[in-house]
Amino acid sequence: MTDTLRASVVSSTAGSLLVPQRITSRELKTVTGLSEAVRRFAGVQLRDYGGVGGLRTVNVRSLGSEHTGVFVDGIQVDNAQNMQVDLGRFGLEGLGSVSLFSGQKVSPLQSAKEYSSASALYLDSADPVFRPGKKNNFIFGTGVGSFGTISPRAIWEHEFKGGTALRLTGEEVSSHGRYRFHVKDYRQYPDGSLAGYDTTMTRANCDLSGIRTEARLSSPRSSDSFWNIHAYFYGSGRGLPGPVYKKAGEYPLSSDRQTDRDAFLQGRYVRKIGEDWSLALRAKLSFSHLEYSDFPELVPGGSPARYNYRNHSSYLSAAASRLVWKFRINLAQDLQYDYLDADLRDFVYPGRLSSWSCLSTVFQTGSLDASANLLYLLERDSFLSMGDRSSAKRDALMPSLVVRWKPSGRLAFNGFAKRSFRMPTFNDLYYTTVGSKTLDPEDAVQLDLGAEWTAVETGRNHLAMKADFYRNLLRNKIIAVPTSNQFRWSMYNLGKVSVIGGDLSAEFVTRFQEGEAGAVARYTLQSSRDRSDREALTWNGQIPYIPLHSGSLNLYGSVSGWRADLTLFATGERFTTSANLPAYRLAPWTTLDAAVSKDISLKEGGLSIKARLNNLLNERYEIVDNYPMPGFNFMCGITYSF
């Protein structure tokens, strides 16, 4: 029983039946943003609109970013409005690890919502560590880099009497965000001649200024109970540069602006009750306010159209776990209410009550672990219709089965089958300006078989490989394509997508007296076919934005406090529509990033310096069509802690 509790105490991902892909705090030190870390995972496609303030979301195994839940300490970051979680809004300091579960995470005392998303990204905080005799840690740092970016931050960690620990974090970021990019197109003619253009432009209206403050209280470690409370605030204002397209005159492509205020307060309490039972309670209140201002570019001085969106959300979860013979039974019940207020014309003010009920069993015998889970999602929307509140119901039953067999200490096989539903967002359903109001939930079925093999494990060398092959079927897929800007979308049910994929990764580490060196290679194959309409040109085409091949290679070495890191990302050709014609092809791209860092131990603390050079080869590329990414850029950081 204490195992269960310890697992929960250490992190929300420890003790899981399936082993996730994980990036540890050591690796996190070499990156400057969360998205840089997450894009390394196999099976992940990062959607990045470029620049400091550009939206960054992840898409796991071609299921779409809305199918990936992002969890902070095991509690989901929600956005009922659009289910997009911008990875640019989370800091790295204070994080212990970042883990990606493709399929089903099964660990003791997890909440019902943790069973609901097709994939899950876990951001786990590290509890503060105090040197003997110390009660306070202070960390001051700043980042400086390209695009006029400055990001100072300060952290104070304090241990109260009795062992309760507090961490206060404050970070500010400001950047003009401008960068130059190329617009080019060359055509090859039948006679062999080549003609075209290559011109340089500057991305404008892409400034960002933001502030993030967090406070986290964590209880002393005890074998009977623990708790933590986490308060978060993020506020920002930014220009929305929009896509690049031909535009006459001196008018800007976009002068649109967005301001955000996101806040949440969440807590978790885990307790052992008697000899057999343990219990976890989770609660969260969150609020976000977004103001979007659409400026009439052609009427300088004209007043903008302003839209305000206020998301309110409250969440409560209870989970209980008990061991019955060789079965661990986990029962969880979550309740949530979301409400969206917006000052749109004819807005329907949608509210959504959701209930997740989950029964999960884990069976353990010898080298075999198996888990069967059943989740029932009951969802009731209420909204204004013809002056009255009207309602809609969307319920879903989501079963999953997970098996892991470990015939030896070095070899493990795993597999899962899972069906999950992604509910239409408020934006999908209730936008009055764009979008369809007749959307079904997306239905995702995942089948996966995988193996992990530690080929070499000596004190000096470590070589491990992991392979996963999967078959995903997505029905009623809702495709969101940015139209006038990043914030307004047009929606349609694309229909059916059939995915056959493989994630392969290999990790090699060799340790020597003064340090270590290693390599991590990851490759992703995704044949994601549009099976919506047999008569259409799009039939059986690769779906938009998913490359058939993609991968990354990370090489690193560390010696006496120095660490160097080289990362190569490669993405094969993609298309902007499932009709895979040359006119809609996006060119493959490769980027090379390097990072160097040095930790210096001082008598009373430490100094850490890092420099990160992104896109060393100055590759000109686009992840999202008509959103050019920056060329070479750098970011330096210095951190002093005592």
Place this chain on the structure above:
Amino acid sequence: MNKYALLVFSMAILAVSAGCTKDETTSRDSGLAGVNVAVGEKKGAFSKLFVLNEGNYQKNNSTLDFLRFSDGNYVSDAFGSMNPAVVQGLGDTGNDLALNDGKLWVVMNGSGYVHVLDARDETLLSSIAVPDPRYIAFDGSHAYVSSYAGAIYGGDETKGKVYRISLDTYKIDGEVEVGCQPEGIAVSGNSVYVANSGGYNYVHENTVSVIDRTTFKVTSTVEVVSNLHFLVADSKGTIWVSSYGESAWTQDADGNWIQNMSEPMGLYKVAGSTVSSMNNVHVSCMTLCDDGNIYAIGNAAEMDGGFNNTLYKVPVGGGSVTAVALSATDAAKVGNPYGICVNPKNGDIYIGDADYTGPGKVWCFTKDLKTKWSAVAGMLPAHMVLY
């Protein structure tokens, strides 16, 4: 002596190249192969059918295609191929295409340009910056372009404009304020007529503005119905204007959302200040053909929430309207009729078929709606012109 030889040789080359440009079969765009889609298509009275693909909003993927009647080949993105050095190509969101005096005028709404092309080989002659241009019409000396003039959805109510472009200089030499979000435009007699949609307003507009060509001022405003869109003028001076109708979203007992039309997407005849409705003609796209008919496609069952795409032939000189349900013909294969053009010589009907997830198609049917050919077009093929 050498100098003279060179001169003679140059003149010979000039003569040959001049000969080439005159002869359509060896026009500079004849090198564009395209895809053979229309085997057996006779050259007839026209050499090309131009197709303007609107492209997706702010995707900069509007393209100009053509079907060459001499060999039945469909050439995609002819503008890009003939003008490779033009930065960002045709541009964003093509909204109208018109032929005037051997020149092709392409109205680019998103990019804020009106391009003038040589219709023989699609080479760019001039790009005129016009804010938010929508539709174009001509008289002997000028082009007239309707414009939203910087209005944004949800913003301040902003009046639209009509810009006047000189055909000699390709420069704007006049502008006049009209109603909000003006759309279709036509020249008739000494007037320019423009349909005001008021599409961004809470309550749509319902008028046609009449502009005097001599003074270039609005002389009168005719009330028709709300949300006007296409506008054409026939040879007798009668104005024909369509409405995009009015709709409201409601929910049925099962919770499904339905779009109910409260006013149809109708066709209206404006003779002076007399407005009459062409009852039961539904218009999602329309064209005035030189054969004296308006051809329109619309959903005949729109008021009942049903689906029955119908081709209407409206004789502008009077006489009965014919309506043919597409479902009973080869044209049942057309998913989303997005643009229409009719060959006045042989009666062939060309339909642009939009697919909102991928490239669209261009269909060619005989006047009895039997399939002749179809071709894969670009994104949202909407506007067609015969040359």
